[in-house]
Amino acid sequence: MRRGIHIGSLILAALAAACGGNSENAAPATPAPTVSPVDAATAGNIAGKIAFTGTAPKPAVVRMDSDPNCVQPGVTATDESVVVGSDGSLQNVFVYVKDGLGSLRFPIPAQPVVLDQKGCHYVPHVLGAQVGQGVEIVNSDQTLHNIHAVPMANQEFNTGQPLAGMKHTHRFSTREVMVPFKCDVHPWMHAWIGVLDHPYYAVTGADGSFSLKGLPPGTYTIEAWHETLGTQTQSVTIGEKESKDIEFSFKA
Amino acid sequence: MLLHLFALLVAASTALLIFAGGLVTSTGSGLSVPDWPTTYGWFMFTFPLEKMVGGIFYEHSHRLIASGVGMLIVVLAAWLWKADPRAWVRRLGYIALAAVVTQGILGGITVLWFLPDAVSIAHAGLAQLVFCLTVAIALFTSPGWKRAYAGRGPLNPLDDGVLKKLAAATTAAIYIQIIAGATMRHTGAGLAIPDFPWAFGRLIPPMWSGPIAIHFAHRVGALAVTALVLATAGHVIYHQRSRRELTRPSLLLLALVAIQITLGALTVLTGKHYIINSLHVVTGAMVLGTSLVLTLRTYRARLTDAVRNPAYVHASRAGAAERTRRSEARA
Numbered sequence: 001m002r003r004g005i006h007i008g009s010l011i012l013a014a015l016a017a018a019c020g021g022n023s024e025n026a027a028p029a030t031p032a033p034t035v036s037p038v039d040a041a042t043a044g045n046i047a048g049k050i051a052f053t054g055t056a057p058k059p060a061v062v063r064m065d066s067d068p069n070c071v072q073p074g075v076t077a078t079d080e081s082v083v084v085g086s087d088g089s090l091q092n093v094f095v096y097v098k099d100g101l102g103s104l105r106f107p108i109p110a111q112p113v114v115l116d117q118k119g120c121h122y123v124p125h126v127l128g129a130q131v132g133q134g135v136e137i138v139n140s141d142q143t144l145h146n147i148h149a150v151p152m153a154n155q156e157f158n159t160g161q162p163l164a165g166m167k168h169t170h171r172f173s174t175r176e177v178m179v180p181f182k183c184d185v186h187p188w189m190h191a192w193i194g195v196l197d198h199p200y201y202a203v204t205g206a207d208g209s210f211s212l213k214g215l216p217p218g219t220y221t222i223e224a225w226h227e228t229l230g231t232q233t234q235s236v237t238i239g240e241k242e243s244k245d246i247e248f249s250f251k252a
Numbered sequence: 253m254l255l256h257l258f259a260l261l262v263a264a265s266t267a268l269l270i271f272a273g274g275l276v277t278s279t280g281s282g283l284s285v286p287d288w289p290t291t292y293g294w295f296m297f298t299f300p301l302e303k304m305v306g307g308i309f310y311e312h313s314h315r316l317i318a319s320g321v322g323m324l325i326v327v328l329a330a331w332l333w334k335a336d337p338r339a340w341v342r343r344l345g346y347i348a349l350a351a352v353v354t355q356g357i358l359g360g361i362t363v364l365w366f367l368p369d370a371v372s373i374a375h376a377g378l379a380q381l382v383f384c385l386t387v388a389i390a391l392f393t394s395p396g397w398k399r400a401y402a403g404r405g406p407l408n409p410l411d412d413g414v415l416k417k418l419a420a421a422t423t424a425a426i427y428i429q430i431i432a433g434a435t436m437r438h439t440g441a442g443l444a445i446p447d448f449p450w451a452f453g454r455l456i457p458p459m460w461s462g463p464i465a466i467h468f469a470h471r472v473g474a475l476a477v478t479a480l481v482l483a484t485a486g487h488v489i490y491h492q493r494s495r496r497e498l499t500r501p502s503l504l505l506l507a508l509v510a511i512q513i514t515l516g517a518l519t520v521l522t523g524k525h526y527i528i529n530s531l532h533v534v535t536g537a538m539v540l541g542t543s544l545v546l547t548l549r550t551y552r553a554r555l556t557d558a559v560r561n562p563a564y565v566h567a568s569r570a571g572a573a574e575r576t577r578r579s580e581a582r583a
Contacts, residue, residue: 067305144303146286156366158283162292162303184284185306 032108032132038216044238047211048245050093050204050224054252056084062188069143070120070186079188080125081228089208090250092126093226094178094194096201097212098233100220106198112136112169115181115191117145117161122181122191126227128201129193134169137161144185151179154195158184177225192227217242224248255331259390262324263541266383269321270537272314273379274530277437281307282367288360291315318356325352325382328389341392348385355382369438376434380427380537387541391548396497410495410550415487419547422480426540429473432466433536441466442529448520474513477539481509484546501546508539 059078064070070077083091112134116123120141129135137147139161147168148158153176159168172179172195183189194201202210212222219237229250238244276282284307285291291299291312296319304312329345336342355378362371391397410416436442441463451457451471457464485502492498515532522528548555 066307066309069305143305144292144308146284148283148286158286158366160286160292162294184281185308187280187307 033105034107036106036214037104038214040214042217042240043214044217044240044242044244045211045213046215046220046222046236046238046244046246047209048095048247050090050095050208050210051088051247051249052082052084052090052208052252053088053249056088057082057252059083064120064186064188067120067143067186069141072119075119077119077121077188080121080190082226085206085208087207089204089206090226090229091204091206091208092124093204093208093210093224093248093250094126094128094192094201095204095210095212095222095224095248096128096177096194096196097198097215098177098221098223100218101198101200101216102218104198104216106130108132109199114138115193116140117147117183117189120145120183120186120189122183122189124191124203126178126192126203127194128203129172129195130199131173131175131195131197132171134171135193137168137170139164139166145183145189146185148182148184149179149193150182151176154179177223178227190227194225222246224250226250253395255335256390256393256395258331259328259386259393262321262328263383263386263390265317265321265324266379266386267534267537267541269314269317270379270383271530271534272310272317273376274533275310275526276314277372277533278524278526278529279307279310281310282372283311283363284308285311285315285363288363315359318359322352322356325349325386328386332389332393336393338392341389344385344389344392348382348389351378351382351385355379367438369435372438373431373434376438377431380430380540383537383541384544387544388548391545397552410492410498410553412487412491412550415484415492415498416547416550418480418484418487419543419550422477422484423540423543423547425473425477425480426536426543429470429477430536430540432470432473433533436466436470437533439463439466442524443467443520445471446520448517474516478509478513481505481539481543484543488546497549498546501542501549505539505542505546508535508542511535512539 059080059082062077062079064077080092085091108130113127113129113136115127115135115137117138118140120143139145142164144160144162146158146160148156149170150156151172153174154172157170161168172193175195175197177194177196178192179195181191181193200212200215202212204210215238217238217240219235221233222236223231223233225231232248232250234246234248236244236246287293289296291308292303294300296312296315299312325348329349332342332345336345355375358371358375358378362368362375365371436444439462444461444463444467445451445457447453451468452459457468485506488495488498488502512532512535515528515535518528519525519532
């Protein structure tokens with residue numbers, strides 16, 4: 001058995017070496033401009049805060065003992081679906097320009113966004129990426145994960161990362177809000193990626209704030225998405241070099 | 253006799269495999285190993301035991317048990333080919349082998365294609381057929397069956413057309429009900445009706461959707477199967493009370509159906525607890541297998557006559573005549 005394991009490890013190591021420990025799944029290349037069409041001299045900003053009203057649900061304790069590698073002594077893991085700060089701010093809300101950019105096309109960032117698997121959790125829990133931009137999925141755990149994306153408009157994929165340090169880069173081919181990610185090995189692990197064809201998106205942090213910078217003057221539909229509380233939209237008009245503050249409020 | 257015991261072992265192993273498969277679905281672990289036939293790049297049998305964590309434990313165990321059952325069926329088919337003089341039984345061994353290989357491929361395809369409902373339902377349906385084949389082989393290799401076949405015991409043909417039709421209809425209905433259950437499981441409709449025995453507090457659901465319809469169809473199917481089982485078992489007990497080979501599976505069938513209905517209710521009431529859910533799956537297979545045994549026994553005389561191997565029967569009868577002659581000589 002030990003010899004068998006050894007042979008298996010060698011095969012795996014050879015596979016990993018052949019791929020440099022990484023794997024990449026590329027969406028079909030689509031020609032994109034290399035320069036932003038927005039005049040920085042006239043661009044404005046939309047910023048704001050997401051509030052949670054009502055009694056915040058007590059985060060459920062997540063039992064991770066089906067994989068001893070995930071259990072950290074003295075640490076109680078909790079469900080991340082609704083994270084409310086002490087001041088009532090709501091975390092992990094994806095805020096983005098849903099409509100109003102017309103036919104403007106934007107460069108694809110060369111830098112990938114990173115989705116880490118750390119402590120048997122996805123970090124961050126919610127993130128955004130542009131169509132064609134690399135989404136680099138990293139395994140920082142001393143256990144194995146599978147990364148299973150279950151999109152509706154993009155292509156589903158499911159890939160394994162049995163060793164710590166492995167990376168997989170995926171590029172989404174079309175706009176989709178949101179693409180769910182899950183790990184079938186650890187059923188409590190969930191993440192969400194908003195895929196857009198422009199760079200105007202943000203995810204609220206612990207203080208519930210967000211900021212969409214460098215928008216050309218115009219009228220926009222801004223949507224705030226939360227994984228369990230649903231979506232809300234607002235129409236916002238900004239003039240040249242104007243900044244506007246807006247607020248969303250999600251109820252329990 | 254050894255062959256029969258081995259066939260029983262294969263049937264029991266297949267039931268265990270069905271339970272393991274039920275655990276995979278019930279724990280949502282179907283895609284926890286994203287590759288096939290390898291496991292995270294490892295050759296299946298060299299995958300480190302310490303890495304069998306979380307959902308991988310269920311999925312990889314299912315694959316290992318499936319491989320074991322596949323190997324057992326290879327041995328069974330080879331044993332039948334070598335030892336059983338009946339061509340049709342040997343052929344059944346080959347069919348079981350082909351079915352288990354197809355089943356393995358279906359299992360792989362459903363992983364690689366992200367569990368499409370149709371393939372997953374076909375995988376569940378074929379599992380039951382593989383189980384039926386192993387049960388049938390165990391029955392056909394049993395001493396009781398062969399005694400009648402070889403003419404050493406009384407053929408005592410069953411002249412009960414009603415029972416034959418009832419038993420066959422019951423077995424077919426159970427299989428259809430199992431497919432309905434598999435459809436419900438794999439389309440995520442297991443809790444589409446969240447209460448039991450009522451449906452949203454009523455006899456008939458007040459609202460309809462695809463999942464509610466599938467779930468309700470499974471409940472209606474359970475009633476139909478129960479009625480058929482009661483009719484079949486009642487008929488046996490009333491008209492064929494003296495035939496133990498029929499009364500025993502009939503009583504077992506009644507008990508299994510009662511257990512199965514209880515497990516079905518508990519599956520809903522516990523919010524699909526994975527152990528109860530998986531027991532419901534494997535008990536369904538037991539109900540089907542028991543009904544199949546009863547059905548085949550009602551058709552025993554016809555099967556015997558229809559597919560008798562003349563050389564084997566001749567040899568058996570010659571042997572029986574020889575034994576009779578010797579015992580008469582001793583007397």
